Amino acid sequence: MTVGILQMFFRCLLWCLGLQGPAPKGESGFGGDELISKRELTRFERGLKAFCTVFFVAATLTNFGDLFDFLLASDTYWCALPSAAWVLFMLCNRSVPMDAEAIGTGLWTFAPFYAIGLWFIIGFLHLNLIPFHSLLWQAIGVGLMIGYGLFRDISKEMAAKD
Numbered sequence: 001m002t003v004g005i006l007q008m009f010f011r012c013l014l015w016c017l018g019l020q021g022p023a024p025k026g027e028s029g030f031g032g033d034e035l036i037s038k039r040e041l042t043r044f045e046r047g048l049k050a051f052c053t054v055f056f057v058a059a060t061l062t063n064f065g066d067l068f069d070f071l072l073a074s075d076t077y078w079c080a081l082p083s084a085a086w087v088l089f090m091l092c093n094r095s096v097p098m099d100a101e102a103i104g105t106g107l108w109t110f111a112p113f114y115a116i117g118l119w120f121i122i123g124f125l126h127l128n129l130i131p132f133h134s135l136l137w138q139a140i141g142v143g144l145m146i147g148y149g150l151f152r153d154i155s156k157e158m159a160a161k162d
Helices: 002-016 043-062 078-092 100-108 111-122 132-161
Strands: none
Touching: 043 078, 043 100, 043 111, 078 100, 078 111, 078 132, 100 132
């Protein structure tokens, strides 16, 4: 049981750092009837996931002291930089499909807020460290990009069939 927990922890750590390659067949629940094969993350996506993981650690440490308060102050937009970079990457690099890997990377750009939410569950939260405006703009931008990317990919598929 301990070995399984450690394996799961290290797999999660590799995913968070963008170092895990594509999942082997069968992990999606479809088995041999998998709809599409998983793709490798681009170098940018790997770097962005690693940066967001470092941001997650910084946001977690902020709850214990004043070390990184400037990153998460309610009047700053530092937390939105990874999402903005991901949205620009997806807009400029149309060859990257809006698949599970791209959406997972886009959602991982919310990593600082995951850390804040984690401490909210425990009850050890500094409400003054939540950048609400940044979270709102970030959620709108990522949501619109995911919607646009899915529409773009579905339109390409429909045009290819005609």
